[in-house]
Amino acid sequence: MAITEGLAVLPSILIVEDDADIAGMLVELMRGNGFEAFSAANGVEMDRLLARRGFDLVVLDAMLPGEDGFSICMRLRASRPIPILMLTARREEVDRILGLELGADDYVTKPFNSRELLARIKSILRRASLSQRREDVCVPLTFAGWRIDPNSRQLFDADGDEVSMTTAEFDLLWAFCCNPNKVLTREQLLSMTHAGSAGPIERSIDAHVSRIRQKIEPNLKDPAFIKTVRLGGYLFAAAVERQP
Structure with missing residues (x-):
């Protein structure tokens, strides 16, 4: 979570989802629960947003036009440590395991429960935030x-x-x-x-x-x-x- 001049900044979520209705609903859900939220319809738009500002977490749809979510997940993981939650209609276990093996921190299938999705996002952000603020109490x-x-x-x-x-x-x-x-x-x-x-x-x-x-x-x-x-x-x- 970003910190600026001693003041906590709202966690920022980037939603990569090509369905405009779902993307809009997720942005509204995030903003209504204490997050900044932005959306991108594909990998190209995502790259433009990532180049302009930092994000604390990416919610990534697996089925995207052009470069799919699995490829994007692998590319993101190779270039930056940002947490990734994959969100997709593909319910087969092999797809879920593939997403995790490619570097996603968690995987939620559609249709999803909004409360569960928020809980998983908060869990990922909480772990990341605690890790960043951990005091020097452990030795390497x-x-x-x-x-x-x-x-x-x-x-x-x-x-x-x-x-x-x-x-x-x-x-x-x-x-x-x-x-x-x-x-x-x-x-x-x-x-x-x-x-x-x-x-x-x-x-x-x-x-x-x-x-x-x-x-x-x-x-x-x-x-x-x-x-x-x-x-x-x-x-x-x-x-x-x-x-x-």
């Missing part, structure tokens, strides 16, 4: 040459290069690093990363784990760090040390 941790810093919310590889991560991915990896060599169930991981608030379905943990593995594992076919425990959950099998 290291594992196998990697360094994860909870204060700056950054992950660095063995060469010192920063690796881009979504809010959900960072929270999940941090939870693993704080609990090395312990089997953590999906329910425990959801609780650790979403603090009991409205969040993505339990299956989303699998999607986020998949994306983290793509970034840190030397061999995806035989993960060295995040091990899957059959009927249990996951285990972070790395030696974790506190950075002096």
Whole structure:
């Protein structure tokens, strides 16, 4: 959430939706619940708005003319850390998992409940805001040459290069690093990363784990760090040390 001269600025939401009626309804819903809201009908309009101002979250429709939402999600995630909530009429689970694997922080299907949508948006923004304002009470941790810093919310590889991560991915990896060599169930991981608030379905943990593995594992076919425990959950099998 942006801060200007000590005064909190309303969280700003960018809605990328080609249906004018739905876009208008969402803008009205956001503005009526304490947010700034702007809309774009496609990826080109979205890029123009992003070039002119900052946003705290993007609500992104999957089915867009021209470049579709999945492609836009992947492109956004590669270039900036802005949280993304995908909104679509495609209800198949494979589409939902795909959206999360491409970097979305959450996924809501149409028709949607306005209260649930607001709860999920507030949950994402709350996690992002708390992360940005977190005081220096935790020290960075290291594992196998990697360094994860909870204060700056950054992950660095063995060469010192920063690796881009979504809010959900960072929270999940941090939870693993704080609990090395312990089997953590999906329910425990959801609780650790979403603090009991409205969040993505339990299956989303699998999607986020998949994306983290793509970034840190030397061999995806035989993960060295995040091990899957059959009927249990996951285990972070790395030696974790506190950075002096």
